[in-house]
Amino acid sequence: MARYVLRVNGQDREVDAEPGDSLLSVLRYDFGLTGSHFGCGEGQCGACTVLLDGAGARSCVTRVGSVGGKAITTIEGLAAVRAGSEEPAYHPVQQAFLDAEAFQCGYCTPGMIVAAVGLLKTNPHPSEQDIARLMDGNVCRCGTYPRIVKAVRLAAERMRQTTTAGGQ
């Protein structure tokens, strides 16, 4: 057992764990961040997807001992708190999922959103084929894939517009 300091959603958090313990277990059970979901424990379904230094990773097969000083972003870290409002400022990908109703039971949704945020960082202009290829490791058993593709493209478009507007 060793003590680890993890940087989660911009905050340093401490945990006592074995180096081989899964990051997902620490996030859910030690830090109470239950938005990252357990789906398979095999790294096959993506329900547990988090960002490590901005890149999508399967937290169920990520060992705590391997995370080191990487910045961890979970679904809880995407929306910004807005002063004086119960409604947070959603990340554009979250807003696009809401607008496209890209979910049914919602269990895969946090993993899908986090994976999409990671994807858009490296590929801001994804085609439908790009999204299908790059998100193929995320399973939606309810079958809302067409809506998720639509939501990711919608988010990409809005994020490009924001970037362009910001640059002017």
Place this chain on the structure above:
Amino acid sequence: MSVEPERYELSEPRRYAFEVDRREFIRLFGGGLVVAVAASDLLAQESGRGQLRGSAAPPEISAWLHVDEAGHVHVMTGKVEIGQNIRTSLAQTVADELRVPVASISMVMGDTDRTPFDMGTFGSMTTPRMAPQLARAAAAARELLVDQAASRWQIDRALLTARDGRIVAKDGRAATYAELTRGQALTGTIPATPPLETADQWQVRGTPVKKVDGRDFVTGRHEYPSDIKRPGLVYGRVIRADGYGATLASVDDAKARAMRGVTVVRDGDFLGVVAPSERDAVRAAAAIKATWTVPAGQPSAETVYEYFKQNAERPQPAAIATVQIPSGARVFEASYRIPYIAHVPLEPRAAVAEWGTDGRLTVWTGTQRPFGVRGELAEAFRIPEARVRVLMPDMGSGYGGKHTGECAIEAARLAKAAGKPVKLVWTRAEEFAWAYFRPAGVIDIKSAVDASGRIVAWAFDNWNSGNAGLQSPYDIPVKPAVFHATKSPLRQGSYRALASTANNYAREMHMDAMGRALGIDAIEFRNRHLQSEPRLRAVLAAVAGKIGWPKPSAPGRSLGVACGTEKAGYVATAVEVSSKESGFSVDRVVVAFECGAIVNPDGLRNQVEGSIVQGIGGALLEAIGFADGRLRNGSMAQYRVPRFKDVPVIDTILLDRKDIPSAGAGESSLIALAPAIGSAVRAFGKVDTALPIRFV
């Protein structure tokens, strides 16, 4: 309406026979001689389970609906939300009849202490049965509020209208519902026929209201059963047998017992651990060495079809569907094989169980039958149902795969030993191996067609996969169809659209084979035999028009079509398939669905699209492999479910029939996909009569 198919598929024996706690037992039944077998019957009667209780909906408005002091409307139903969108669609129904905004409604669902008894959320019954029940309760409440305002203002109720959460008088006076009720219960009963709106008067129903909990999904705030926390919570793990039907031979748990805070629980063949943390529970379970005796000679995925025919139990094995073949008619015979498939709900089974000091048991768990699970818990622990409460937080899907309470029972058994609340979340391997499957089956069809192209004989036998969708919708003078219940080597249960996927697959593939052999266009051949089914003809016409039937969009491609009706929903599916060197690929799916008056068009579209994607699994990818009492592909890596890359272009056509009562719509649109693909693939080669679809 019959619920027999569901019953059949739920007839699973209890998994554990826990040792009787003698003190408990005597407290319940007194000191007299009680035979253990009879005890469960006694309990069943005592706790009021069974027919009468199940069919009697409470007549009081207050059992279903409450307006609190802030004007918030609380609606109680035993139905549960599992992704099919009834939390939203039922709120729309109440909003319409009560004349309040959807946002003012909180649905209290699947809590056995707070909601009226409900058999369970299956069979697409929420929209045709629960929605009218809540509509009647809401309309009765609305009329009661009008009465209250009339009496308060001493004016004729005809001068009052209900709108936007208020009763408004023609003279301008107005009172909110909260002002009228002041948080008191709505004391009144629901009349048999309160004035209900018809579909053409709907304001909120019929519109694409957004999912009410969408924000909680996208932020990760939503609490699923596996997210439930309780003060003092500890964590459980079950040590599983290494084969079906196994008995526990030996246990070496010395290492686990030496771990700090770990309790090992052994009760008959049940073996589990409880530990202070989830990771400690995993380590403790791994430290236990158990050996099991697995019965030899169990059927495999290959031999199971023969096994079914040899192990038919009801009706008597010889009762095969028989029909006279007119002389000169052309005969078609085929045997279709349907494998077991897994539901693979993304959230595995999960439960948090807590025993109160008063002996009451409270369990939060993911299930489609909270009241059924309450009964299972009462039976397992031999306590009255009144001492058990089951709560069902909206869970990570089910598709018919979470009717049972095994995880709840296990968590409760561990919690009893630990004396603390226990959380148990199944692993994916457990969910594959120890939940249950969609039944496998064999379907034999013998049919005959006369010289004019009319079907003159049709005999249909289904072994094991179930009797939903057993009867052919086609005009055939005599069409005997027999469902043969058999033994099943794997645990089996309900599934989205149940056996109608299997029965429609076989029937439509057979229709396709006949039409093809006779050189009659597939849609024309069906229409000739659908004179009494205008709703099926309508969905067929819709897909034919959209996909450009009968001409594929390019050379090297082919079209296929199939249709069917199930649970008062009517579906046709047309597909376009490309020939590939490796086989074939499905490029496009056009589905037309009609289920009466549409309650939420976007919610329905989402369900229909989702059912097509799920259908791709059963049609092309999924089959459980097994032999010797063990699975061969019980993991996500080995069992392929549809992923992004498997999804073709899907065009969804919804036919809205405001003149027909709304049917449930989460299931039926799945049933015509596999045979449509099978038909299209036949253009490229001989297709096996088994799912998933492949060349012979």
